[in-house]
Amino acid sequence: MGGVVVRRGGAQDVRFLRDMLHHAYYWKERRPDAGGPGPVQLYVKAWGRKGDTAVIAVVDGFPVGAAWYRLFRAGAPGYGFVDEHTPELAIAVVPSARGKGVGSALLASLLERARADGFAGISLSVDRLNEGAITLYRQHGFEPVEERGDSLTMLARLA
Ligand SMILES: CC(C)(COP(=O)(O)OP(=O)(O)OC[C@H]1O[C@@H](n2cnc3c(N)ncnc32)[C@H](O)[C@@H]1OP(=O)(O)O)[C@@H](O)C(=O)NCCC(=O)NCCS
Incomplete structure (x- = not known):
């Protein structure tokens, strides 16, 4: 896909992250009785916590996808919790922009940032x-x- 720019996300992107979250975790929202620590909002709620990091893919000035990570405490974990030093990733691309390399570009950019952040x-x-x-x-x-259950926890080692 030509013209994709991946930029750092910020507080102004929280609404977009929330929209993207529905794409990323529709399969959990569909089954609120599936157990787990609570609603998927835990991935964006009170955005701006220490460690919170997002990248946004933009085409012609419009956001078309996002990837982001955040740290969780053992007492209030996300769905893919490993430990308190391992952030959890979320990613989604709007349906019209899928299959064109946007997700891969977002993931590469976010992993690079996680590595740079140690x-x-x-x-x-x-x-x-x-x-x-x-x-x-x-x-x-x-x-x-x-x-x-129905989900798989995956881990990428960066060190
Ligand atoms: C998963 C998602 C982020 C991928 O984004 P994308 O921009 O479509 O992905 P890319 O075009 O960069 O694809 C990269 C690679 O991923 C794989 N891939 C992505 N979507 C695929 C699909 N539907 N079927 C098979 N392989 C797929 C392919 O190997 C692809 O490489 P290739 O194009 O060289 O074959 C996107 O499909 C999405 O938002 N899905 C809904 C939300 C979601 O499921 N999020 C993850 C929740 S954990």
Whole structure:
């Protein structure tokens, strides 16, 4: 896809991150009874905590995708929690821009930032049936570490 720019996200992007979250975790929202620590809003709520980091893909001035990570405490973990020093990643691309390399560009950019910020690893939770996303994650060095119900926790080691 031509003309994709990946830029750092900030406080002004929180609304977009929230929109993207519905794409990323629709499969959890569909099943609110599936257990886990709570609503997916935990990935954007009170954005700006220490460690919170986002990148936004922009085409012709419009955001078309986002990838971001945040740290969680053991007492209030995300779905792909590994430990308190390993941020959890979320990613989504708007449906009209998928399959054109945007997700891959976002992931590469975010992993580079996590490495530069000194994190030894980054984790995520993905539906075991979401083969497209799992392929993308594997291409960027993520490996499965745990199965939790319908979802898979994956970890990329950065150090
Ligand atoms: C997963 C997602 C972020 C991928 O973004 P994208 O811009 O479409 O991905 P890319 O075009 O960069 O694809 C990169 C690679 O991922 C794999 N991939 C991505 N989507 C795929 C699909 N639907 N089927 C098979 N492979 C897929 C391919 O290997 C692809 O490489 P290739 O094009 O050289 O074959 C996007 O499809 C999305 O937002 N999905 C809905 C939200 C979601 O599932 N988020 C993850 C929740 S954990």
